[in-house]
Amino acid sequence: MTDTPTPAPGQIWQDNDRRAYGRKLRIVAIDATHATCELIVPRGAGHQQAKPGRRTRIRLDRFRPTGTGYRYISGGPQ
Numbered sequence: 001m002t003d004t005p006t007p008a009p010g011q012i013w014q015d016n017d018r019r020a021y022g023r024k025l026r027i028v029a030i031d032a033t034h035a036t037c038e039l040i041v042p043r044g045a046g047h048q049q050a051k052p053g054r055r056t057r058i059r060l061d062r063f064r065p066t067g068t069g070y071r072y073i074s075g076g077p078q
Contacts, residue, residue, distance in 0.1 A: 004064055007063045009029060010026070011026070011027050012072075013070040016070060017067070035057070037055065
């Protein structure tokens with residue numbers, strides 16, 4: 001099992017919520033409690049969708065692989 005890294009700008013994360021299947025985000029900035037993220041892949045077909053590039057803020061404690069959290073895909077500081 002791989003460790004989940006600390007969220008950092010440039011990383012790609014995928015939404016684990018089954019209602020948002022396939023939704024992927026890129027972290028663009030981090031502050032003390034939230035990450036500002038940019039939508040890169042909207043959720044699956046058949047749903048009302050936001051356009052890629054839309055930004056949202058997500059609490060840092062949600063970046064963990066739970067049913068309503070996010071799982072790490074790639075990217076970030078090397």
